[in-house]
Amino acid sequence: MAGKRSATIYDVAAAAFVSIATVSRVLNGSIHVLPETRERVDEAIKQLQFVPSSAARSLSGGRRWSIGLAYPLDGDRSIVSPQREDDSSALYNDAIVRGASWQAAQLGYSLFACAVRTGQDAEAQVIHRLYSAVDGIILTDRVVHNVGAMRIAKRMHAVHLSGSGTSQFGGTIRVDNAGGISELVRHLATVHQIVDFGFVGGSAESPDATARFEAFRDAVAKVGGNLRSENLLNGEFSLAKAEAALTARLADSAALPQAFVCANDQMAIGALHVLRDQGIDVPRDLVVTGFDDIALANQVHPALTTIAQPSFELGVAAVTMVIGLLDREIEVGSVQTLPTSLVVRSSCGCESPESGQAKKANS
C-alpha cells in the first residue's frame, strides 16, 4: 500500500539505462529491441513494480488492451431496494459478459464490465468513464437510450448489442428474434394444437422487446392463431412485474388463452409462480414459454420451454467486432445476426428427457 508515488516510465528507463522510448517499445512489444535490452528493461519493470498509467496511454493514443461492456441495471428498482430481489435479470447479462471476457482474453484483451443504472443523471458520466479506460466499447440494448451514450457511440469504436441497428454505431450484433419466435409458435400450433395465444411483453423502450412482439404477432397470424387484446400483458422484462400483470389478468373473468408466450424467461418464471399459486397446472391447463434460456429455465418446475439466445456467443461476437473495428479489419456499420433456437422442455406440454428437474421422480 501507498508509500511513495508509483514508478513511471522514466524511473524504469533510468534503472535500465535506456530511454523512455525503449521502455515504451518493450511495453508494446515492438520488434526493434535487442533481446538483451529487453531483458534489462523487463527486469527494471519487475524491480520497480512498474505499471503503465492507462490514463497517459489513452492520452497519447496508444492501446489500452481492454474493452468495455456497459449493461443496464435498472435504476429505479435499485434505488427503492438495492437488494437482490429480482436479480435474475442479471443472469442474462452474465452469459454475455462471460462470453465477452472469454473472447477478449483469447484476443489478448481484458474486458471491463460496468453496470449502468439506466435513467440516472450519472448514466452518461459512467459510460464516459468506462470509455476513457478502454479501446472500444460494447453497449447492450437499453443503456443506449441516452444522449450521452449516443454521443459516445458516434465518436468511438462502439458496438451495439441486440439493438435495432440504427447505424450511428461502429457495428451492431443482433439476435434472430423473429426466427426463434416463429419456430416456437409453429411448434405450439402444430404439436400442441394451440390456437388461442397470449403474450407477456417487455419494456417498450427495448428494441428487442418490440422485435419479439412483432415477430410473435406475425407468427400467430401465419399459423392462423388468434390473439385477444386482453391477453396482451406487459411484464417489463421483470419477474415481479410479470407476476403482477398476470395476477391482475387472472382477476379478470375473461377466458384465458391456451398459451402465454413470454418475451423472456424471468417473466415466464413469474407466470409459473402465479399460476401454481392459483392452482392452474402448467402445462395441462395452460402452456407457458420463455425466451433467452437462462440457467434457471431448466431448474424450475415445470422446466421451461424457451428460445435459446446464444448469449455467450453474443459476447464473443461483440468483442470480435469491436476489435475488428479497432484493427480496421471490419467495415464500420456492419450488422451481424446470431441465430436462436427452440429449446423444448416441459412447460409446453412436451416431456423433456434432458431436464433433471423435470423427471417423474419429482412430481
Next chain:
Amino acid sequence: MAGKRSATIYDVAAAAFVSIATVSRVLNGSIHVLPETRERVDEAIKQLQFVPSSAARSLSGGRRWSIGLAYPLDGDRSIVSPQREDDSSALYNDAIVRGASWQAAQLGYSLFACAVRTGQDAEAQVIHRLYSAVDGIILTDRVVHNVGAMRIAKRMHAVHLSGSGTSQFGGTIRVDNAGGISELVRHLATVHQIVDFGFVGGSAESPDATARFEAFRDAVAKVGGNLRSENLLNGEFSLAKAEAALTARLADSAALPQAFVCANDQMAIGALHVLRDQGIDVPRDLVVTGFDDIALANQVHPALTTIAQPSFELGVAAVTMVIGLLDREIEVGSVQTLPTSLVVRSSCGCESPESGQAKKANS
C-alpha cells in the same frame, strides 16, 4: 462513429473568448468566475458538444472516479468448454458486483468488474490493466493467489474480499463463516436429531473453504456429532465436481451420513441432482444443506436450507472501504467481518413457508 475529432477544451476556450483555465474553472465549478463569463462558456460547451476527456483529467492528477473489482473465472474449465455449463458459480459473484456497483454509484464512483481467469499467464496482466484504469481495486478471494495480484495489492488501494486477512492489503472484508456454520450444525442436531455428519468442501486454495471446513469440524464436535472420513468429500466449489465426488461416494458401500453439509450452494445442488437420480429422497433419507444462498437455492427442489452470505453487502462494504482508503479516512490494514445467517428451507426437513417452489402443490 467517427466524423471529425471531438472538441477539446481549447475549442471551447476559443469559442467563448476565454482561456482554457477559465473553461476548466467552469467545468469544475470554481467560485472565481463571473456569472456572465460562465454563461458564455456553458453556451460554447453546449454548442460544441464538448465532453472533457477523462483520460486527460486523470493524467493531470485528478481521480478517475472509478474502482475495479476482479473476480475469478476458472481458467481450466473455461478453456475446455467456454460454454455456460457450470456458470452458477457466477451467481455468487453477481450479487457482490451488484452491491459494489450500487455503492460505488452512491458515492459518485463507477465500478468496473473484470473476470480474471485464474491460473492463466495473463492473470497478472489483466489485473494490472484494471488497476491502471481505476483509483482503487477490490480483489475477491481466489484471484489473489497470484504473484502479480499480490504485488499490486501491496502498493495500491486494494481490499481483499473474504480473504484470510494476511494484511498486505489496504483492507480486508470477511464473512463470518464460523458463525453461520455453527448455527446450521446446531439446527441440524437440535431440530433434526442429526448425529452423523458428512461434508462437501471447496477448493483447498480458498481461505473461505478452509474456514468453512474448520468451523464445521468444530461445530460438529461441539454438538457431539460424528464425522467419518469417508464422508468428507471435495467438490472444489463446483456443481459438476460435487456431482462426481458424491457419485463416487455412493458407489462405496459404506453407510451414508444423515446429512451432507456443503461448502456452497452449487455443490449442494449437484448433490441434490445425484441423490434424486439415485432415488434417495431429500430430506427424508438424507439431509443436504448449502452455503451462500444464491438465487438458485430457493428455486431448486427441495428448496435448499443454506447459510446466507450478505453478498450484496459484501460488495457495498468493499467499495466503502476502498474509497475510505482513498480518502484516507480509514486505517490501512483494517478488517471488517460481515455476519451470516441461517436460512431454513426444505432440504433439511423443515417445511419452508416462504419458498414458492417448495409448496405442496409441487410434490
Next chain:
DNA sequence: TCCTTCAATGTAAGTGCTTACATGTAAGCA
C-alpha cells in the same frame, strides 16, 4: 492621490505515455 487588497482571468508547467523523426553503429557489398 497612492497604496493595498482581492476578484477575475491568463500563462505555463506539469501529468506519463506514444511515436515521428533524428542519430549512431555495424554489417553488406563493390
Next chain:
DNA sequence: TGCTTACATGTAAGCACTTACATTGAAGGA
C-alpha cells in the same frame, strides 16, 4: 576502404486537461 542500409536507440513533440503562479484592474482606506 567507402558507401549504402537496416536496425537499435534516443530526442522531443504532442495528447487534453489541472493548477500554481502571474497579471490586471478596480475598489477601498488613509
